[in-house]
Amino acid sequence: MVVTLFIVALICSVILSFVYSYTAPQIEETQKALTLAGLKEVIVAQEFTPVMPDTVWEAIDSTQNVVGIVFRVFPQGYGGPVPIMVGLDLEGKITGIRIASAAEGLKETPGLGVKIIEPSFRDQFIGKTIDNILLKKDGGEIDAITAATISSRAVCNGIKQGIEEFASYLCPPLDKRCIFPDAQDFIEAITDTLWYALGESDTLGIVFIATTQGYADQIEFIVGLTIKGQITGVEILYSNETPGIGDVIRDKEFLNSFKEKMPDAITGATVSSEALINGIKEKVEIYKDYLK
Amino acid sequence: MKKSQIFTRGLIKENAVLVLMIGLCPALAVSGTVRDAFGMGLAATFVLFFSNIIISIMRKRIPNEVRIPIFILIISTFVTIIDYFMQAFQPNLYQALGVFVPLIVVNCMILGRAEAYASKNSVINSALDGLGVGLGFTLALTVMGAIREIFGNGTLLGMAIFGEGFKNAPVIFMILPPGAFLVIGVMKALINRYSK
Numbered sequence: 001m002v003v004t005l006f007i008v009a010l011i012c013s014v015i016l017s018f019v020y021s022y023t024a025p026q027i028e029e030t031q032k033a034l035t036l037a038g039l040k041e042v043i044v045a046q047e048f049t050p051v052m053p054d055t056v057w058e059a060i061d062s063t064q065n066v067v068g069i070v071f072r073v074f075p076q077g078y079g080g081p082v083p084i085m086v087g088l089d090l091e092g093k094i095t096g097i098r099i100a101s102a103a104e105g106l107k108e109t110p111g112l113g114v115k116i117i118e119p120s121f122r123d124q125f126i127g128k129t130i131d132n133i134l135l136k137k138d139g140g141e142i143d144a145i146t147a148a149t150i151s152s153r154a155v156c157n158g159i160k161q162g163i164e165e166f167a168s169y170l171c172p173p174l175d176k177r178c179i180f181p182d183a184q185d186f187i188e189a190i191t192d193t194l195w196y197a198l199g200e201s202d203t204l205g206i207v208f209i210a211t212t213q214g215y216a217d218q219i220e221f222i223v224g225l226t227i228k229g230q231i232t233g234v235e236i237l238y239s240n241e242t243p244g245i246g247d248v249i250r251d252k253e254f255l256n257s258f259k260e261k262m263p264d265a266i267t268g269a270t271v272s273s274e275a276l277i278n279g280i281k282e283k284v285e286i287y288k289d290y291l292k
Numbered sequence: 293m294k295k296s297q298i299f300t301r302g303l304i305k306e307n308a309v310l311v312l313m314i315g316l317c318p319a320l321a322v323s324g325t326v327r328d329a330f331g332m333g334l335a336a337t338f339v340l341f342f343s344n345i346i347i348s349i350m351r352k353r354i355p356n357e358v359r360i361p362i363f364i365l366i367i368s369t370f371v372t373i374i375d376y377f378m379q380a381f382q383p384n385l386y387q388a389l390g391v392f393v394p395l396i397v398v399n400c401m402i403l404g405r406a407e408a409y410a411s412k413n414s415v416i417n418s419a420l421d422g423l424g425v426g427l428g429f430t431l432a433l434t435v436m437g438a439i440r441e442i443f444g445n446g447t448l449l450g451m452a453i454f455g456e457g458f459k460n461a462p463v464i465f466m467i468l469p470p471g472a473f474l475v476i477g478v479m480k481a482l483i484n485r486y487s488k
Contacts, residue, residue, distance in 0.1 A: 001355040008362050012369040019373050026380035034383065102391045111324030111445060111467040147464045 039070050042096035043087030051252060056166050059087065068095060071166040075158025078150040080107035082116070084158050086125075092167055094125045094133075097159065113151035121145055121152070130163045169252060176207045179233040180224035183207075194287060197224065205232065208287050212279025214239060215246050215271040223258075223280055227291050234258045234280065239272075246272030298417055302424030308401050309432040309476070310483050315401030319433055320472040322392065326449050329437030333430025335392045337423065339374070340402050343367045344422030347410040354411070363406045371397045401429060436475050440466045 039048050045059035045067055057070045068089040074081035083105055087095035099117045100106045108114045115121060124142050125133065133156050134140020137149065144152035168178070176186050176195060183197035183204055194208040205226035211218045217240035224232035234255045241247045248254065248269050257263040262281065266273040306312060309319045315336070322332040346366055347354075354362050375393045378386045396402065405425055410418040441447055444466030446454045465471050 001357050004353075004355050005358045005361060008365055012365050016369055016372060019376050023376040023380035027376070030380060030383045101387065104387070109324075109468070110322065110328055111441070112464070 038085050038098050039087075041098045042070055042085050043068050043089070044095070051169055056169055058169070066090070069166065069169050071162050071169075073158040073162035075154045075161070077106075077108050077154040078113050078148070079109060082106060082108065082151065082154050082158060084155060084162075086159055086162055088163065088167070088170060090170060092129050092163065092170060094128050094159070097122055097125050097155075099155065108151045109148070113145070113148045115145045115148060116151050116155055121155075125159065130160060130167070133160050133163075168256075176222075176224075179222055179235060180205065180207050181232065189290060194290060196290075203227065206287060206290050208283065209237065210279065210283040210287075211238075212275050212282070214241050214249075214275045216240050216242060219249070219272070219276055219279065221276065221280065223283065225284060225287070225291070229284070229288065229291075231258045231280075231284075236276075241269075241272045245269050249273050249276050295417070295420060299420045299424040302421060302426070303428040303431060304483075305487070306425075307428040307432055307483070308404075308425050309429060310480050311487075312404075313480075314404045315399055315429055316476070318392070318395045318399060319429075319436065319476065320469065322395065323433050323436035323440055323472055323475075324467050325441045325445070326434060326437040329433035330430065331389050332392045332395070333426070333433045335389045336396055336399060336401070336429055337426025339367070339371055339396050339399075340405060340426040340429075341419060341422040343370055343402050344405055344410040344418040345415055346370065347406040348413060348415045348418035351411045359411060360403075360407065363403055363411075367402055367406065368397045401425070432479070436472070436479065439475050440471050444468075444471055 036048070039045075039057060039059070043059045044061075046062045047060050048057040048070065049060060050056070051058050051069075055072050058066055059068045059070055061067045068087060070085060070087045072083065072085050074083055076082075083100040085098040087097070089095050099122065101117055102108075102110065102114055106114060106117065108116065121143070128141070132141050135142050135144045135149070135153055135156055137144060138153070138156075140156070142152070142156055176197070177183065180186075180197040182199065184200065185198045186195040186207065187198060188195050189206075190208075192209065194206060197204045197207055205224065207222065207224045209220065209222045211220045213219075218238070219236065219241070220238035222235050222237055224234075226232060236250050236255070239247065239249060241249060246269050248266055249272050251266075254263060254266060254273070258280065262277060263273075265277065302308070304311075308315045318332055318336070323329045343366065347363060350366070371393060375390070378390065378393070405422060409421045413421070438448060441449075442453065443463045446452060463471075466475070
């Protein structure tokens with residue numbers, strides 16, 4: 001009797017593991033296709049490059065220009081996290097949102113909270129910016145679903161927090177305001193190379209463009225520096241480092257870490273990342289004089 | 293008992309939800325709209341039909357003392373296999389029905405039919421029984437879904453039927469859990485009244 005139970009359990013496990021290993025690659029393919037279809041629903045673009053795995057994508061049109069980003073957030077709803085995908089154009093306006101259906105993991109109340117996936121609710125967000133994503137009840141412009149305020153509010157909050165968190169991915173690298181967000185204006189000091197970042201009445205720091213020798217080619221970068229010598233932002237303007245290895249220096253997390261302190265070299269891409277780190281250190285030393 | 297009777301008795305006379313009072317959890321949880329109710333019903337019918345057949349085929353080999361865990365193993369393995377295949381090869385169907393699959397694995401109606409019928413009867417009779425009970429379940433859920441959707445949302449199958457005015461003030465209570473209990477209670481009362 002115990003033996004029979006054991007055998008049945010064994011057979012079931014073996015069958016299941018076979019079925020699993022047979023279907024798993026296919027399921028992954030299907031998931032990828034669904035993700036791509038979802039991305040195309042929220043923004044018009046040709047292809048998508050992941051900039052943060054499964055969270056942020058850059059949307060690229062047929063002429064290879066970045067037209068915006070798509071990000072994913074999971075705000076807490078009434079029954080569980082609400083999976084939302086949001087498309088943003090370069091001006092920070094929402095191009096479309098997509099909320100997962102119940103079959104894709106939405107756990108809101110059937111017949112009530114799940115109505116947030118309906119176009120009449122969803123499409124209200126199109127064209128909005130971070131400033132007007134609020135329910136009417138909370139003083140904004142979005143109509144909540146009747147009797148599903150918690151779910152509706154969760155969508156608003158999630159999108160808002162997402163934009164706050166990920167909008168920095170929208171900045172085109174040549175835009176000096178992205179490199180030095182606090183500055184009101186910029187005055188060119190050296191043609192196409194160095195600018196003073198101006199506040200209300202005083203100089204806040206400098207922004208400069210420089211190059212350094214990387215592994216494969218020159219790396220061109222732009223750096224913002226405050227009077228106190230703190231880095232406000234780093235972007236790569238040009239690099240031809242090995243795809244999949246040296247090009248990790250374009251990674252936003254790595255670039256953002258310069259704001260805290262000089263980061264360590266990236267394991268596996270030591271030459272490229274050290275070239276950038278040393279290049280930045282060296283040029284900061286040189287251009288520091290302009291801060292006096 | 294005639295073959296036709298084995299099939300028809302599950303529809304109303306021994307309806308799983310309204311007479312036997314089993315499978316109540318999905319009946320209460322997934323009857324908010326007709327579409328959901330019908331999807332849940334069909335998915336459960338499909339599984340019930342095949343699990344009855346499998347259990348019936350194996351009924352002479354299953355030792356009496358451990359029959360329940362074995363039934364559960366067989367049913368959940370079968371449902372999980374379907375779940376994987378649907379995810380891999382029928383993503384559209386999975387979008388529509390996938391949410392109900394985990395509910396079926398633990399559905400006492402399927403275990404109940406395995407225990408009460410399939411483990412004691414021939415394969416053909418068990419298949420008919422599974423089909424009849426499954427369709428009866430679908431019928432009960434769909435009627436509940438229709439009532440709750442009409443009153444709770446002012447729509448049927450997503451189409452507005454009371455005009456715009458009602459849309460802003462439906463009887464929301466009907467779509468919430470208390471509405472499910474109310475509808476199932478009234479339906480049970482009506483069945484009791486008229487089946488005697």
